[in-house]
Amino acid sequence: MEDEFIIGIDLGTTNSLVGVVDSGFPILLADENGERITPSVVSYREEADPLVGREAYRAKRLAPERTVSSVKRLLGRPFSDLTPEELNTLSYPVTNDGRDHIQIPVGKSEPVTPVDVSSEILRHLKQVAEAALECEVARAVITVPAYFNNAQREATKAAAQKAGLRVERIINEPTAAALAYGLDKIDDDQTVAVYDLGGGTFDLSILQMRDGVFEVISTAGDTQLGGDDIDQAVAGELAKTWELEDLSPSESVNLHTAAKEAKESLTAADSHTVRLPFLRDGRSFEHTFSRAEFEALILPVIERTRPICRRALAEAEGKEVKKIDHFILVGGSTRIPLVRDKIEEWFGYEPNLSQHPDEAIALGAAIQAGILCGRVRSIVLVDVTPLSLGIETFGGLMNVIIPRNSTIPAKAGEMFTNAVANQESIAIRVLQGERELAKDNWLLGEVIVPFENGPKGSARVGVQFAIDRDGILEVLARDTVTGKDHILEIRDAAVDVDDSEVENMVSESIEYAFEDMNERVWTEAKLKSEELLPAVDTALQMVGDQLDEKEMSQIKSAADEVRGLLSRGEKDAAVLKQANAALDDATQSLAALLVEAAFSDMTPG
Amino acid sequence: MTNFFTILEIPISLSPDPERIESSWREKAKESGEADLHEARAVLTDPVRRLDHWLALQNVEPERGSSIDPEMMDLFSRLHSVLAEADQIIGGLKEASTALTRALLSKEAIAAQLAIQECMKTVREEKDLRIERYSSFEESAETGKFDGAVATLGQLKFLQKWEQQCQERLLTLLEY
Numbered sequence: 001m002e003d004e005f006i007i008g009i010d011l012g013t014t015n016s017l018v019g020v021v022d023s024g025f026p027i028l029l030a031d032e033n034g035e036r037i038t039p040s041v042v043s044y045r046e047e048a049d050p051l052v053g054r055e056a057y058r059a060k061r062l063a064p065e066r067t068v069s070s071v072k073r074l075l076g077r078p079f080s081d082l083t084p085e086e087l088n089t090l091s092y093p094v095t096n097d098g099r100d101h102i103q104i105p106v107g108k109s110e111p112v113t114p115v116d117v118s119s120e121i122l123r124h125l126k127q128v129a130e131a132a133l134e135c136e137v138a139r140a141v142i143t144v145p146a147y148f149n150n151a152q153r154e155a156t157k158a159a160a161q162k163a164g165l166r167v168e169r170i171i172n173e174p175t176a177a178a179l180a181y182g183l184d185k186i187d188d189d190q191t192v193a194v195y196d197l198g199g200g201t202f203d204l205s206i207l208q209m210r211d212g213v214f215e216v217i218s219t220a221g222d223t224q225l226g227g228d229d230i231d232q233a234v235a236g237e238l239a240k241t242w243e244l245e246d247l248s249p250s251e252s253v254n255l256h257t258a259a260k261e262a263k264e265s266l267t268a269a270d271s272h273t274v275r276l277p278f279l280r281d282g283r284s285f286e287h288t289f290s291r292a293e294f295e296a297l298i299l300p301v302i303e304r305t306r307p308i309c310r311r312a313l314a315e316a317e318g319k320e321v322k323k324i325d326h327f328i329l330v331g332g333s334t335r336i337p338l339v340r341d342k343i344e345e346w347f348g349y350e351p352n353l354s355q356h357p358d359e360a361i362a363l364g365a366a367i368q369a370g371i372l373c374g375r376v377r378s379i380v381l382v383d384v385t386p387l388s389l390g391i392e393t394f395g396g397l398m399n400v401i402i403p404r405n406s407t408i409p410a411k412a413g414e415m416f417t418n419a420v421a422n423q424e425s426i427a428i429r430v431l432q433g434e435r436e437l438a439k440d441n442w443l444l445g446e447v448i449v450p451f452e453n454g455p456k457g458s459a460r461v462g463v464q465f466a467i468d469r470d471g472i473l474e475v476l477a478r479d480t481v482t483g484k485d486h487i488l489e490i491r492d493a494a495v496d497v498d499d500s501e502v503e504n505m506v507s508e509s510i511e512y513a514f515e516d517m518n519e520r521v522w523t524e525a526k527l528k529s530e531e532l533l534p535a536v537d538t539a540l541q542m543v544g545d546q547l548d549e550k551e552m553s554q555i556k557s558a559a560d561e562v563r564g565l566l567s568r569g570e571k572d573a574a575v576l577k578q579a580n581a582a583l584d585d586a587t588q589s590l591a592a593l594l595v596e597a598a599f600s601d602m603t604p605g
Numbered sequence: 606m607t608n609f610f611t612i613l614e615i616p617i618s619l620s621p622d623p624e625r626i627e628s629s630w631r632e633k634a635k636e637s638g639e640a641d642l643h644e645a646r647a648v649l650t651d652p653v654r655r656l657d658h659w660l661a662l663q664n665v666e667p668e669r670g671s672s673i674d675p676e677m678m679d680l681f682s683r684l685h686s687v688l689a690e691a692d693q694i695i696g697g698l699k700e701a702s703t704a705l706t707r708a709l710l711s712k713e714a715i716a717a718q719l720a721i722q723e724c725m726k727t728v729r730e731e732k733d734l735r736i737e738r739y740s741s742f743e744e745s746a747e748t749g750k751f752d753g754a755v756a757t758l759g760q761l762k763f764l765q766k767w768e769q770q771c772q773e774r775l776l777t778l779l780e781y
Binding site for chain 1 (some may be wrong): 631634635636640641643644646647667700701702703704705706707708709711712714715716719766769770772773775776779780781
């Protein structure tokens with residue numbers, strides 16, 4: 001078995017990589033052009049195999065509607081999960097297949113699914129590995145964001161199978177990065193936090209490394225947060241500055257590419273000029289971003305990682321992990337200096353930049369693959385499930401069966417009985433998430449538990465909910481007579497809606513997406529004004545006496561400005577938004593005073 | 606039925622030595638990738654899951670649809686109002702889109718946090734109180750009596766659920 005390779009794959013939102021362990025060390029494999037990084041882009045063609053990777057990336061400008069990028073953000077999600085904003089930012093069309101599954105119509109042939117697209121990327125990586133290793137490869141370890149739910153994990157596995165790869169293990173990306181970091185520190189005793197901000201997903205995991213054991217203590221994340229959102233913020237700003245509305249797919253691709261270049265350039269440079277010649281109607285566009293302007297634009301995106309970090313850190317603290325020795329950054333987006341600065345500012349940890357932002361996860365996947373085929377000395381890896389697993393009970397509540405951050409694999413049993421005589425079965429809705437109400441969580445599917453005929457309460461079936469090492473759910477029912485377990489099918493809970501209804505849903509969402517932008521921005525801004533103005537009055541009453549005159553007059557004039565705009569009938573959304581921002585800014589110190597007052601009121605002494 | 610004590614080669618007990626669990630697990634985990642090992646450690650180090658497993662090993666069926674112990678009713682109603690209060694504040698914080706409107710809620714948010722922490726402390730005390738009874742369960746088991754253990758397990762499951770609910774609210778409040 002020693003000779004058979006298991007490859008490790010980082011299937012990323014923007015880029016994908018493949019590696020193996022060779023002579024005890026993890027290495028990444030390069031394609032025939034010597035490139036180790038494959039863009040996660042697939043471009044479909046008529047009457048030819050799709051292009052994958054760099055070639056597909058180049059094809060994106062020419063055939064945006066047939067070129068699929070960032071498909072990982074769609075993987076394993078129902079169509080109804082997508083927001084109009086998300087649909088709007090994609091440069092290729094997506095549709096509902098009628099059963100709430102996402103489809104991508106690419107050219108004339110059959111539409112493809114996110115699983116199909118991912119499998120093309122995986123097939124390409126498999127070929128890269130086979131060419132580099134000069135042997136066939138059939139087994140793989142694949143990384144996924146730690147915060148991926150069951151459906152997203154299943155979809156990843158399905159994509160691999162479709163590409164002819166047997167998935168030996170699914171491992172979480174931050175855990176993989178920690179393996180890469182810790183391989184040469186196996187016998188050290190330390191606690192690390194891995195901050196993984198990639199192209200499309202964010203995770204924070206806290207791990208304890210001790211005596212050859214890597215144990216995940218807590219993890220939190222957001223599977224829809226990453227570099228893509230930063231590009232979107234920059235591209236949106238460009239469109240606004242240049243007053244470009246209703247972007248065509250190719251304009252959208254051009255803007256996003258330019259935004260991405262600006263982001264990469266501003267990692268080192270203090271300013272960057274975006275030039276897009278002949279973008280629309282023969283007109284060319286130019287805009288210079290200063291570093292400060294860029295950072296102000298993307299700060300809201302970076303800020304979204306903060307509560308997630310606080311959650312994971314607090315949960316680790318609840319498990320007696322008080323001190324983080326190293327705060328490790330991985331993922332391409334952590335190259336942005338603002339990310340590094342903010343982490344230090346928020347948590348007081350100096351970021352550890354020892355890992356290659358793009359390669360650490362793939363190296364970790366390779367190490368895990370190496371452990372499984374005996375090429376690396378044994379490291380014990382203990383991971384957790386990121387989300388609580390539960391079932392729906394009376395009143396639409398979620399009953400947690402396996403709490404989040406439980407060590408996997410994990411099993412939990414529940415007994416079910418018939419509520420009426422001769423009931424044939426009971427349908428159990430299986431959920432994942434942290435919310436009290438069942439409907440606020442992800443519905444994984446429905447399991448039908450069969451009963452034997454008998455009077456009310458006589459039938460008894462023990463059902464086991466098991467989360468395996470890949471973080472994937474399996475539901476088993478025990479036959480009370482034979483004592484044997486059998487697997488219950490988890491049925492897709494998406495109901496078949498008839499086609500006209502689906503069409504309605506689709507057209508509604510499109511209408512919503514393209515409705516008058518000014519009207520929408522105005523309404524949003526007006527809501528914010530109406531929230532802020534009374535708050536300013538209340539706050540001034542409470543702690544206004546502690547402000548100096550200058551601050552006071554700034555706040556008052558900013559508030560008057562907003563009031564004036566609201567009473568005038570002009571409905572200029574951009575101006576109101578700006579006035580809101582100014583008022584928001586002017587009241588920062590007022591807000592701080594309030595928080596301070598609350599603290600001194602509530603804590604004795 | 607999997608016996609997690611056997612897997613870690615430690616004697617069946619309701620109060621096993623935690624260090625022995627850890628060292629035995631570590632040694633075995635390094636030798637083999639057996640999936641059951643991790644679960645054995647997780648179950649045996651968690652007092653509630655341990656009691657559950659111990660009862661299952663004795664072929665004792667858990668109580669179904671158990672109700673809240675009368676002595677815990679006061680705690681339950683206190684918890685209920687504290688959590689409802691917290692949810693209301695969390696709702697307000699979620700809706701607030703500016704630092705100022707959130708700051709206006711900070712006094713209530715801190716009060717809610719303190720109330721939850723207070724509740725959680727009581728919940729944990731109640732849990733510990735019941736875990737202390739474990740040795741008496743082992744004694745009764747020798748005479749074939751398990752009703753005390755079964756009833757306690759039911760109550761512990763309630764307490765654990767409440768602890769989780771408190772924890773979730775605290776974490777959410779912390780996000781603002």
